Amino acid sequence: MNVALILNYKAATETISCAESILAHCATLDHVVIIDNDSQDGSAVALQQWLDEKQHRNVTVLNNPENSGYAGGNNYGLRWAVENLNPEYFWVINNDTYVDSDAFSPLLEALKQNDRQFVGSLVLSAETGRLECYGGGKLYPILGKARLLGKNQSIETLQQQGLAHIPDYLMGCSLAFSTALTKEIGLMDEKYFMYFEEVDWQYRAREFGISIKVIPESRLFHYGSLSLGSRSAFYHYYRNRAATRFNKRFYGPGFALVSAFLLSAVTTIKEFRHPTLAWSGIKGAFKGVAMSVK
Template sequence: MNVALILNYKAATETISCVESLLEHCATIDHIVVIDNDSQDGSALAFQQWLEEKAYPKVTLLCNPENNGYAGGNNYGLRWAMKNLQPEYFWVVNNDTYVDSDAFSPLLEALRHNDRQFVGSLVLSADTGRLECYGGGKLYPILGKARLLGKNQSIEASQRQNPQHEPDYIMGCSLAFSAALTEEIGLMDEDYFMYFEEVDWQYRAKRFGITSKVIPGSRVFHYGSLSLGSRSAFYHYYRNRAATRFNKRFYGPVFAIVSAFLLSAVTTIKEYRNPTLAWSGIKGAFKGVAMSVE
């Protein structure tokens, strides 16, 4: 069984639109699991009413009793599906996306050829049709930063430039993998809460010889932008905390401390007019160094 997972948080309209597009275009998806991450805004009720009205037998709503972030919500769905659906392949899809063609079958074909990999889609802007990323990005760990591949390029330009340059990680916006892989490497680390969860997961998988690959024949459209325009104290704290915690796990505590200083400097320069935001980023960077990792 092929299972799509869609995480909802206070965005029932977008989630329903995403589900409807998958139902219309992705015939090789056998079941769709929507996880409401304790929205407390009526999202779960709205989705349940829509589901009762449409009577889709291949869609299930789960209500996570707590909002434990991207990793926690998706893990909640993964555990439920593993217990109840006998899945063979999973596809994690952001709820603020939609498809206008069968975006899953190319991913499924790639996984059937080699199930020891994560595979992802080209992510396109719903507004412009240009790339938001060629599947994922390149990491610059010492700076705690990443660069999305192909951003703002046309699909044609990206395909000329990027096939030889696979990303360091696949975006969690569209990420497919085998159920067997989750049993081998475990689920996502929920201590991140936000940011770097799928990156950490794929880097842990590399220790098992598992790779990541972009499948250009799979395309999803994304509302808004993957690079957040509005910066908040919340963003700076959790983004920087995730970056340095990631560095501590994969590069060691000394590397993480150096990156915390550099990331704090970058954040301060960017937010020199907003010392409260800069301070949130600094606290997050050093909190990540202090957090435990395995």
């Protein structure tokens, strides 16, 4: 069985639109699991009312009893699916996306050829049709930053370049993998709460010989971040905390400490007119250094 996971947080309308698009276009998907991450805004009721009205037998709506972040919410759905659906392959897809063609079958075909890999899609802007990223991005760990591959380019330009781009990581916006892989490497680290969860997961998987691959035939459209809105104290704290904790795990505490200073400087420069936001970023950067890693 092939299962899609869609995490909802205070965006039931967008989540329903995403689910309906993959139900309409992705025939090789057997089941869609929607996880409401304790939205407390009526989302859970709206999702259940939609399901009752449409009577999709291949859709399940779950209510996570707490907002456990991106990793925790998706892990909640993944565990439920493993216990109840006997899935072979998973597709994690952001709720602020939609498809207008079968974006899952190319991912499935790649996994059937090699299930010891994560595979991802081309992510296109819903407004312009141009690339938001060629599957993922490049990391600059010492700065705690990342750059999306191919952002704002046209698909034609990338095709002319031979699609010879290799990201350091795949975006969690569209990420497919086998159940067997999760049993081998474990699930996402929920201590991140927001940001770097899927990056950490893929880097940990490297230790098991797991690779990543972009499947350009798989394409989906992305509206943009719905859960966070504009950059805020929340954004700076969790984004910087995740970056330095990631660095501590994979590059050591000394590297993470240097990264925290540099990231704090960058945040301060960007938010010099908003000292409260800058301070949130600084606290997050050094909190990440202090957090435990395994």
